[in-house]
Amino acid sequence: GENVEQHPSTLSVQEGDSAVIKCTYSDSASNYFPWYKQELGKRPQLIIDIRSNVGEKKDQRIAVTLNKTAKHFSLHITETQPEDSAVYFCAAFPPAGNMLTFGGGTRLMVKP
Amino acid sequence: EAQVTQNPRYLITVTGKKLTVTCSQNMNHEYMSWYRQDPGLGLRQIYYSMNVEVTDKGDVPEGYKVSRKEKRNFPLILESPSPNQTSLYFCASRYRRTGYSYEQYFGPGTRLTVT
Numbered sequence: 381g382e383n384v385e386q387h388p389s390t391l392s393v394q395e396g397d398s399a400v401i402k403c404t405y406s407d408s409a410s411n412y413f414p415w416y417k418q419e420l421g422k423r424p425q426l427i428i429d430i431r432s433n434v435g436e437k438k439d440q441r442i443a444v445t446l447n448k449t450a451k452h453f454s455l456h457i458t459e460t461q462p463e464d465s466a467v468y469f470c471a472a473f474p475p476a477g478n479m480l481t482f483g484g485g486t487r488l489m490v491k492p
Numbered sequence: 493e494a495q496v497t498q499n500p501r502y503l504i505t506v507t508g509k510k511l512t513v514t515c516s517q518n519m520n521h522e523y524m525s526w527y528r529q530d531p532g533l534g535l536r537q538i539y540y541s542m543n544v545e546v547t548d549k550g551d552v553p554e555g556y557k558v559s560r561k562e563k564r565n566f567p568l569i570l571e572s573p574s575p576n577q578t579s580l581y582f583c584a585s586r587y588r589r590t591g592y593s594y595e596q597y598f599g600p601g602t603r604l605t606v607t
Contacts, residue, residue, distance in 0.1 A: 381551075412594045414595065422601075423582060423598040423599065423600050423601055424535070424582070424598050425598070426595050426596075429594070429595070469534060478523060478525075478540050478542055478548070479523060479525045479540050479550075479584070479586070480596055482527075482535040482536075484533065485534045485535075
């Protein structure tokens with residue numbers, strides 16, 4: 381089955397700096413890659429996603445890039461703010477699968 | 493309001509005492525799933541269901557049971573809970589892939605402690 385690895389597991393940045401989280405996946409047939417944000421004590425919520433026919437997608441301060449050849453995708457957050465502090469999960473959806481396979485998560489801390 | 497609900501939100505129980513965590517969605521989603529979340533291990537899938545009466549094991553099914561008798565409900569059953577099942581549990585649902593969003597919607601979570 382699909383295997384998703386996520387790095388780093390923790391990331392600390394200064395407010396205003398950029399943050400980058402990287403994920404690799406194993407199933408070359410996977411075609412959907414979402415990113416979820418989980419604030420403390422809350423449920424994961426979708427913040428951005430990308431399909432395999434697109435190399436990059438941007439939504440205000442967040443962007444996701446996908447390299448299908450290398451089987452990796454990344455989340456980029458620019459001009460970080462304290463409210464960006466949370467755990468971020470990447471995931472992959474293989475056509476043969478039924479639900480998302482998640483990476484291990486990255487705890488992002490934005491210091492004021 | 494479109495949502496996934498879970499009950500109870502918090503539960504403390506003792507080893508061996510059967511319990512059920514309920515999950516319900518009002519979006520007419522075909523797929524439903526249970527995940528457990530443990531520190532450093534991310535979200536691991538326990539069981540999933542593709543439709544009524546169709547269920548299958550995820551990555552960590554041992555010690556759990558599920559049923560899908562109605563489309564909107566997908567309860568998680570622990571017949572004989574053990575301390576290693578202490579975790580945060582999430583139910584999730586989504587549409588079938590074809591023609592709809594792939595987005596998974598999560599319930600609010602159930603924090604289970606087994607002593």
